[in-house]
Amino acid sequence: MACALWVAGSPAFAQAERYNGRKILQVLLEPADQPLSRDQIGQSLVIRPGDTFTEIRLGDALKRLHATGRYKDIEVDVEDTSNGVVLTFRTRPAYFLSQLTIEGVAGPPSPAVLNSATRLDLGSEIEDETGLPAAVEGLRETLRANGYMNPKIDYTLEHRTHNQEVFLKFLIEPGVRARFVPPVFTGDPRKDGKSLIRATGWRKWWGFGPYQPATERRVQDGLEKLRSSYLKRNYLMSQVRLVALDYDAGSNTLRPTVEINAGPRVAVRLDGARIGRGALRDLVPIYQERTVDRELLVEGQNNLQTHFQSNGYFDAKVSFRVEDNPQGGGGGQVIRYTIEQGPRYKLVDLAVNGVEYFDIETIRERLAIIPARFPQYRRGRFSRALVDRDKDAIVELYRTNGFRDAKVEAKVEDNFGGKEGQLGVAYVVDEGRQWFVSGLDMSGVDLKLVETIQGLVMSNPGQPFSVTAVATDRDNILSYYFNNGYPDASFDATIRDAADPGMVELKYSVTEGRRYFVRDVLVNGLQSTRPDLVTSRLTVSAQDPLSQSSIVETQRRLYDLGIFARVAVAVQNPDGRERNKSVIMQLDEARKYSLNFGFGAEFGRIGGGSSFTSPAGAAGFGPRTQIGLSRSNFLGLGHTLSSTLRVSNFQQRVLVNYLAPQFRGNENVSLTLSSFFDRSRDVRTFTSTRFENAFQITQQLSRPNSFQYRVIFRDVSVDQNTIQVDPGLIPIYSRPVQVTVFAGSFIQDRRDDPLDSTRGFFNTIDVGHAPGVLSRKTSYTRIAARNSSYHRLSRSFILARTLAFGWLYNLETDPVPLPERYFAGGSTTHRGFPENQAGPRDLVTGFPIGGNSYVFHGAELRFPFVGANLGAVLFHDFGNVYSSFGNISFRYRQRDRRDFDYAVHSFGAGFRVRTPVGPVRLDFSYAPNSPRFVGYRGTRAELISGGGQRNVPQRVNPLQFHFSIGQSF
């Protein structure tokens, strides 16, 4: 009967079960060149010569081979012989996407959007028959959404059999982008068409120019702008919907049809208190959500209540009601919030009681409510919501330390200390029992890894128990596995109360899963970059465990080169069960040339013209502009060649810079070659022309510590017609200088934030030597050092201080020419002076002539002033530029108008506005002992001829102001 059943078979294939029980003589694979190694094939195939053939085992073998992911198709032949059967597995390899490029489209859409539109994943198998038509359709949809209505999309596939890679390139001819034509507005817009069109922005020049080319973003932005226009006029329930985008092929235009229903006007009124319009819109979410429902109104009520409470009205009550608005059109509404502010309080006391396990500071630093303190929180920061948040924070702290039963109560005391309007808050903590881990049972971990995994565990026996610690253990353990080739690892924890009171038993069950290794790293997409530049940055290599962190690290190192717009990393054949996986990196090189423009201005005591009238400077304004051109990835080495032209009132500079980061493959060493020509008048005494070439190597020793080694060749000349000193000294001071300086710097930066430091320190020391044999007219050794430190005095107050010292040791008998001397003073050194106005002055003209030493000390108290973004500082600067090292003096009084070797003190205050690029700074200073000196009144010709008025008493203005970006130090 059985035989009869098997007879009715399908025509094309033999019945496998017919061979059941036959001996397998040979197992063959065709073609001979297989994507898997013999080892891997051996592990996958469960059928071996000498085995007995069964249909089920053959099916299993076929499935296991396919499960490796390396095969697109497999079929099995049987050759029947008298002694047994010969099996032949005929295979077709799968191909995996290694590179996806899309050419021909000028964005938008951006390359990233186009890549995403293909819905093809790097590393995944490419199926020509199903994957690519869908990808083409995805691209077409995206292009049409961006105004390319008839794109021609073609693609090429390049198969590389060795690694089963396929390189897919889409070639797109998008055609001309369609333009908008006047949209159709339907519904009840309650506005005229012109104003609606203007609101969309689909027409250039505020609605008077031609229509814009259509893009997806413009469509969405236009709808959003329409919504906003209604919102501004209190149509909070307006509905704006794109109904259609009709394409006219003849004119290549798109006509949007937009349905607008303005709906009723909704007004929000406040009774009992006043609040700014912007704040109201922030607090009542109907503006953001653009709809009115009870839930949002209640949320607005709570927000308003919290707002008034945190402004000192701790008993504030807010209620609301909805009324008809006769002026608001059909269904118009007025939402009336009624605020009972109650008395205004001041939070004067905050106590935390019942705390034994932690010190009070540990608790306090987690609290959001703040007692009153001047000037930032004049009434304190308090609200019921903040109290609840504090209670949760305290409980969470206890629970993470094993206090499973911790509870916190908050007691708010009115009229605290018997004074009306004062408030005290006390948190009463009931710590409860601390729970500990009595035992930890770990299962599923490979014996070789037990010690390592145990080292990662926090919840060891005897340690406090907390769910947070268990979660940390889970994260640590899984991270270890994920980073060591076990992407499928999983973790389960079981927590059970132990027999002993206050103890829990933990059981960690780990399922390691299969371990994967790196088969190869396939790098694609390099156009001009040298391959060894990339390979030297790889932290992933063949035979390593497949580690997620190594892949991410490689990605980071490649991005750090600054030459790739995209570094896409994927695992080839991600779903296949082969043990060794190839890692694919598709690198898209960034644009090589970039052009940048910059505009800025200096504002402060910088100006005053070039006459002799104001040697100590006067308030001035100096615009500046900059244009730069960069060529990145120079010679495919990852180096950058850039040139910059900077022009301002005080300086004209052309700079050419060559930067070789990660020099010779060393991540911690960079090389910089720079050359510039500049003509500057930043020191008001003279105009110099400088030509400088520098060669610098920077070596990062560790994260905070670095060395710089420099050789500088400098040629400086001073324009004799600009120099503002005693004519008798002009020949000495204006000598052209050619120096070769060998210099080295050590920099130690342990600041938490270089832009706005709150703790840490910053040390630099720079030593340079200009030997006489390589220099002309001068020879010296120079030291400049700085030490700055930042201390947090309390939660809000930061004390910052800095000490700077410089010494120029002249190795010649003649004075060091002006351009090589120290000039200082100003916003970053001593705020009692205008820029570069400290130190010795010419005894005839009164202009600064620089010195050979300087000492500056600055101390600053930084604190918040109003809200979170406006801070203030009080500062004291003292010090000066001195004529020589031996003349350094901390004397307060200036002996006479020829004495500049004393310490000038300045006191002041300033404001800091927090911005993403650092604080914007405005400082005012008063220097009671600012230098007095004698100047000259007359013309240059009169000065040379001995005319004019000499010994004119002058003084550096004791009042100075400085405006800039960034902290002073």
Add this chain to the structure above:
Amino acid sequence: MRHLFAVLLMASAAPAAAEVVDRIAVSVAGQVVTLSDIRRHIRIMAFLERAQPEYGQARLRQTAELLIDQALVRREAELSRYPAPSIAEIEQAVNEFASSLGLNRQEMFAQALNYGFSEQEMRDLAAWRLTLIRFIDYRFRPSVQVSEADISRYYGEVFLPRYRARSPEAAAPSLVSVRERILDILNTELSTQASQVWLEQTRKQTRIRYFEEAFK
């Protein structure tokens, strides 16, 4: 292993008299359905129907679709970590399976052998049926809502007409007495409907590739 490699000769061409005995027929999200799977399933169906297996193209395709559904359910059950049936439960299911065929356990094994299935394969089959039932129960039953109105409607429109057709003389049981039974029937029906909807959606989201050579 070394001996295996020695004979894993990489052939340059297959023997002339060879015939294809198995191949991949469908790939479903990384899993495959082989031609031998399809054939075996046809034989199982034939065994259950006490009929001759028929391997025509239409039958092959129809069976392939069933196996695709099974593959999707299997994958979902694995991902969701539904508990696997125990040995005792499988043995119980084998007995129930046999009795549903009007056979005892040994008779069923003996007849299955005639269709090419071992005892273990029959156990696997029973385990799979159990897994499938559980999957539907765990995955879809909790979301099914049967109202009293549904029960009343079923009682009036389906139960009573069927009962009267079967036993025209007997007094029909009251709604209260058959309520639980109806509830169970409706739950099962609705769960099955929900599972069908889920299957349709999952199929749309899954890449399914047919190897036409298998169906020629």
